[in-house]
Amino acid sequence: MFIILNVCIMLVLILGLYWMQRNHISFSKRVFTALGVGILFGLGLQWVYGASSEIIAETSNWFNIVGTGYIRFLQMIVMPLIFVSILAAFTKMTLTKNVGKISVLILAVLVGTTAIAAAVGIATSVGFNLEAIEIEQGEAEQARGISLEENYTNNVEGLSFPQQIIQLLPANPFLDFTGARSTSTIAVVIFTVFLGIAYLGVRRKEPEKAETFANLIGSIHAIIMRVVTFILRLTPYGVLAIMTRTVATSDLTAIASLGKFVVASYVALAVMFIIHLLLLLFSGLNPITYVKKAFPVLAFAFTSRTSAGALPLNIETQRKLGVPEGTANFAGSFGLSIGQNGCAGIYPAMLAVMIAPTIGINPLDPGFILMLILVVAISSFGVAGVGGGATFAALLVLSALDMPIALAGLLISVEPLIDMGRTAVNVSGSMTAGTLTGKWTKELDETIYNDPTQQLETNEI
Numbered sequence: 001m002f003i004i005l006n007v008c009i010m011l012v013l014i015l016g017l018y019w020m021q022r023n024h025i026s027f028s029k030r031v032f033t034a035l036g037v038g039i040l041f042g043l044g045l046q047w048v049y050g051a052s053s054e055i056i057a058e059t060s061n062w063f064n065i066v067g068t069g070y071i072r073f074l075q076m077i078v079m080p081l082i083f084v085s086i087l088a089a090f091t092k093m094t095l096t097k098n099v100g101k102i103s104v105l106i107l108a109v110l111v112g113t114t115a116i117a118a119a120v121g122i123a124t125s126v127g128f129n130l131e132a133i134e135i136e137q138g139e140a141e142q143a144r145g146i147s148l149e150e151n152y153t154n155n156v157e158g159l160s161f162p163q164q165i166i167q168l169l170p171a172n173p174f175l176d177f178t179g180a181r182s183t184s185t186i187a188v189v190i191f192t193v194f195l196g197i198a199y200l201g202v203r204r205k206e207p208e209k210a211e212t213f214a215n216l217i218g219s220i221h222a223i224i225m226r227v228v229t230f231i232l233r234l235t236p237y238g239v240l241a242i243m244t245r246t247v248a249t250s251d252l253t254a255i256a257s258l259g260k261f262v263v264a265s266y267v268a269l270a271v272m273f274i275i276h277l278l279l280l281l282f283s284g285l286n287p288i289t290y291v292k293k294a295f296p297v298l299a300f301a302f303t304s305r306t307s308a309g310a311l312p313l314n315i316e317t318q319r320k321l322g323v324p325e326g327t328a329n330f331a332g333s334f335g336l337s338i339g340q341n342g343c344a345g346i347y348p349a350m351l352a353v354m355i356a357p358t359i360g361i362n363p364l365d366p367g368f369i370l371m372l373i374l375v376v377a378i379s380s381f382g383v384a385g386v387g388g389g390a391t392f393a394a395l396l397v398l399s400a401l402d403m404p405i406a407l408a409g410l411l412i413s414v415e416p417l418i419d420m421g422r423t424a425v426n427v428s429g430s431m432t433a434g435t436l437t438g439k440w441t442k443e444l445d446e447t448i449y450n451d452p453t454q455q456l457e458t459n460e461i
Contacts, residue, residue, distance in 0.1 A: 034240040042247025070238025089329030090196030091214040109433035110339030117345025118376035124268035125353035322445035335430025342422030343390035344380035348397035
């Protein structure tokens, strides 16, 4: 009876969100409403039943139909989205000679800002005096650590760092399209880039065939983007179910005890976002304009916790910032699996600094700091844009530094809280890369950038 009551309340809340959609209330307002209501509903369920009660467990299974179902749909579209977005970028490049330059600049900004993010993570951990030994390892942390260790042993352990880099390369692209490997995302990116370069070669020699291919990719791109729009419309419902389940089943005491780590993480993320704004400022662009135009997509990334799901909004926002469409596609797509400032930069660096004293390493040693920044930058290739990317990045960094990978499960209690901010910074990093590249190649339309009417419209989602 109680389970039925809980499910009925959830259905009423879902109907409320649907009513908001029918009345054309903005997408951002619906998502933040879902976030707030989900937190309150989750707290109410935990207060009434207790986080570990059977009723909460059974109710969560029903909530998962909406929450986990939404995540599954996002995972479904990631590989096709990456594939078609990168190919579309190649077909929309107006000058063949600029492709290499644009790609190199985007990659340089993505990886460079990730190295800066690692330095920010190190400084924040040291400044807040974070140490892994301070964290009490309960059953959840221990179970998570064991799980990570077992999965890592089956996938990557035993490989040298160069061999781990080789694992990023595609041997069977069809296998990687299934997401069978932890490095499948970057493998698909590499395979798609090869196809794009081949297309450019054909366009020079056989323009008619290239035009046919470009039209085909354009049609597929339009259809995939339409599918993405369908999935985006489910975001408020997914956020409601996910937040309700997360809050209802969380150990609030453990979260409270880890408050210091949450605050430190958000300080580091805020500093990194300010660095993005400073890069724009030093390039002659108004950072306030960027913030105003980027807010809708950053809000979506924050609440949905998925960089991949934010890709269409990411690209469209860059277009509203005056970035050419091809450059925007490159920056958005590459940013899904390369150089994620939050997940692949700040988080692994903070975790490594926290763990270092437990194995006798001085985290302030210059050699250790330089090695950590280098490893983080290199390991940032191949971090997936949907769930688990930060953990995978941490595993790569910790193993490369010969640190115990099981300790990557230490922050499981606050992982969802931190991941929201990390995802927003990831998306900001890719948009910054596209905007700076457009500026440096003199292809950025600054009239559009400075036009306040050129805003991302999310009312129709």
